[in-house]
Amino acid sequence: MKNIWRIFSRDIKNTGTNWVALLLIGGLIILPSLYAWFNIKASWDPYGQTDQIPIGVVNEDTGATVRDEDIDVGQELISTLKENPTMDWHFVNRHEAMEKLEYGEYFAVIVIPENFSKKLGTVIDDQPEKADMEYYVNEKINAIAPKITDKGASAITDEISSHFISTVNGVIFDIFNDIGLELEQDLPDIERFENYIFDLEENLPEINQLINQTLADANSAGDMINRAQELVPEAERVTGNGLETIDNTTAYLNKAEDRLNEIAPQVQEDLERVQQIAEETNTFLQEVQSTGIDFSNGAELTNQLDEQVAQQIEAVTSIEEILRQIQQQQNTQGENDEATETEEGNNENNQANQQIEQALEELETIRTGLESAQERSGEIRTFVEEKQSEIEGVINDLQSLTEDTSTKIDAFITEYNESIEPTVLAEVGRAKNTLADARGILVEIQSAIPEVERILSSTENDLGEGEGMLETVQDEFPYVNDKVNQIADRIREIQGETDIGEIIELLQNDPDAEQGFFAEPVQLNENKIFPIENYGSGMTPFYSVLAIWVGGLLLISLLSTDTPNLENYSSRQIYFGKLFTFITIGLLQASIVTSGDIFLLDVTMANPGWFVLFGLLISLVFMLITYTLVSVFGDIGKAMVIVLLVLQIAGSGGTYPVVLLPDFFQAxxxxxxxxxxxxxxxxxxxxxxxxxxxxxxxxxxxxxxxAIVLGAFLKQPINRQSKKIKQKSKESGLFH
Structure with a gap:
């Protein structure tokens, strides 16, 4: 450890006492920082300078007319771009734009074709066409510039699409709003229609049954009309016969009335004569009774009495014949009334017949009494001689009978004058009036028969057409039945899925708000979890790490990893002794790089203190790697460091996400x-x-x-082999 420290302290001392070494070491410490700072500053905010990128814009749009309204989308776009500072827009013609694009004066050119507005206007047609916009880019100028110009072109298309969509949707939602108002007004009718459909669905079986029944009835009605048409001639004949019968009956009644008027005085005279005879007979009997009767003159008396009674019987018989004639005329009138079906006339005839019948019965009684008196007078004559004693009784009886007969004759005359004759005449008059009314009815019927015949013929034609229509309806009923059921099922399905009130409420939204919504339907709310202010700050980690590695690369390129004249030191001691020197310089490099990022470039960072400490730690690891490779492998190690630098720039994900790199670099x-x-x-x-x-x-x-394990344990054996390679390379005269 002592030898290791000696090696490190000697390097530090030599650096401090040799101004050239100090100058070189100082340059090596500062130089990596410059590499990092210049690159960070150059990439500080490249996308904030896009307004310096020249882009040519050519407007060839000739406009269009949509529903009598002129539109010029190209000119509107030019007006919009003039107020858009994102790019350096140049509005020129096609020739100038393409020429400057080829020479690199424009990075891109956007051409709005002449049919641009026309194609956008086809949105209201059945087959709308998309509008095209030409975009030319010169990718030779710069690798990044086309991406930026693409962004400008996309911004233009987005602007046009947004404006177009918002305008179209504004119109659509204006229409929707009007539809919503109309639907709200028509909602009761819609609900009523739904009820009609459901009621129709419920009544379809009954409707089918009615159609079938109506068709059957129509067939029956056709048969009835045919029969009625067949009966029209018979009705004409019967009507004619009825008129003839009524005319004949009226003529007969006129004759009867005339006859009654003719015989009425005779009847009155006969009745008065009968009454007079009855009075005379009664007076005669009273005289006979009051005076003594000479039975020797009995034959004469009886003959006189027979003559008087015979006259009375003749008068009564004459009256009976007259009344029977009247009764026969009444019966004939009754038959005519029955033929014309006149109920009032029949009742009146029956009443008159009853009165005549009653008068005939009374006359019969009178005649019977007179005949009885005549028979009694014969008895008087027969028995006058034998039964003279009974004559008085017979006379008394005869007197009573004649008195009774006289009374009945008086009553009959009174009844005839007050009841029978007026009743008969009145009945005849009523019968004539009834016949006149019946004749009028028959005349109307007779005049109506042609119209009836025409109506029957027309009805027959209409009924034939109606039968055809009913048959068509009957044939189409299964289809109608299916459709009504489908509509009813669909209405129920819609009612289950949606509420028409909600639809109306949706349609009645504010058109302006909806237009604004579709202009920008999605608004991006950006939430930065780890906010970084600008692109330069985002690239600081990459360029700082790269500068630290480059700093190590410079050190191993200029400083020696081995120390000559130190044969008394082992390879391990030399490795660690020189390592401390490299680490010290590397830490100084990292300190300057990281401090300059913070204080000189003012890079925004969340933890600047940790940024410096992490930079020092990274410098330590990088120096271990680069120093060990060169210390162990010599010049080959330097090549390894350079190769690692190249691979790490491409494959570390410092500039592009790793997932976007080729498979090799991802590996x-x-x-x-x-x-x-x-x-x-x-x-x-x-x-x-x-x-x-x-x-x-x-x-x-x-x-x-x-790296430490590699340097501590493999340096010595690897160095023995690497010395031979190094010696051989020096012999070539090409390497130091």
Whole structure:
């Protein structure tokens, strides 16, 4: 250990006493820091300077007319870009733009074609076309610039798409809002329609049954119309016969009325004569009774009595014949009334017949009494001689009979004058009026028969068309039935899935708010867990670690890892003695790099103290690796350090995420010290997660321990072989 310290102290003393060595060592300490600082500052905020990137814009859009409204999207885009500071926009023609792009004056060119607005206007057509925009980029100028210009082109298309979508959706939601208002007004009708559909669905079986029944009824109605048409001629004949019968009956009634008017005085005269005869007979019998009767003149008396009774019987018989004629006329009138189906006339005829029948019965009684009186007068004549004693009784009886007959004749005359004759005449008048009414009805029926015939014919034609329509409806009913059931099921399904009230409420949203929503439907709320202010701060871990490794590379390139004239020291003592010198210089390098990041560049970091400490630890591990490789392998070790530097720049994930690297670099990533050193420095810059810090420290420690083991135990045997190679290389005169 003492020899190790001697070697280290001698190096420090020589450095302090030799100004050239001190100057060189000072340069080696500061130089890695410059490498880190310049790179960090150069990449401090590259995307904040995109307004310095020239991009040509060519507008060839000629505009368009959509629904009588002129649009010019290209000109609107130019106006928007003039107010957009993200790029250095140059508005030129196509020729100038393409020429400057080829010469590298423009990084990219965007061309708006002449049909740009026209294609955007096809959004209202059945087959809308997408609008194209031409984008030309010169990738030869710079590898990163095309990515930045791509961002500018994407910003333009996003701006156009956002504005277009918001405008179109604004119009759409204006329409939706109007539809929502109309639906709200029509909601009762919609609900009523739903009920109609459900009621129709429920009544479909009954409707089908009614259609079938109606079709059957239509067929029956056709048969009935045919039969009715067949009966029209018969109705015409019957109507004609009825009119003829009524005319004949009216003529007969007129004759009967005339006949009644003719015989009425004769009847009145006969009745008065019968009444007079009855009175005379009664007076005669009274005289006979009051005076003594000479039966010797009995034959004469009986003959006189027979003559008077015979006259009375003749008069009664004459009256009976007249009444029977009237009764026969009444019966004929009744038959006519029955033919014309006049119920009132039939009732009146029956009443008149009853009165005439009653008068005939009374006359029959009178005639029978008179005949009885005539027979009694014969008995008087027969028995006058034998039964003279009974004559008075017979006369008394005859007197009573004649008095009764006289009374009945008086009553009949009164009834005839007051009831029978007026009733008969009134019935005849009513019968004539009834026949006149019936004739008018038959005339109307007769005049209506042609119209009835026309209606029946028209009805037959209409019924035929109706039957055809009913048959069509019957054929289409299964289809209608299925469709109604489908509509009803769909309505129930929609009612189960959605609420029309919610749909109306959705449609009635504010169109302006909806337009703003679709202009930017998703708003990104960025939450930085480990915020890093700028790109330069984000690249500080990579460039700082790279500078520490480069510092070690410079040391092993300029400083000797071996010490001549120290033959009394073992290889292990020389290894550790020189190692302390390299570590000391490396720690100074790391201190300056990390302190300069904090104080000179003002890199924002979460834990600057840990950043410095982690830098010192990384410098220690890197120096162990680089020094050991050169100390053990000599010039070959220097080549190893350079190869490791190249591999670690590409495969450590310092600039690009590891998952974006080729498979080879993803495979070697876990075996590179840079991978853990950069992660450790990122923890200090962004925010420490101690589990990751511990993970990185463990692997860095493994790399350092492996380097110490390699140098302590393999330096001597490997150096013996490497000396032969070194000697051989010097013999070539090409290597020192």
């Amino acid at each position: 070697i990533h876990p075996f590179l010290p840079f991978s853990y050193a950069i992660d450790l420095m990122r923890e200090a810059v962004g925010g420490i997660v101690w589990s990751r810090v511990l993970h990185d420290l463990i692997f860095l420690g493994i790399f350092g321990i492996a």
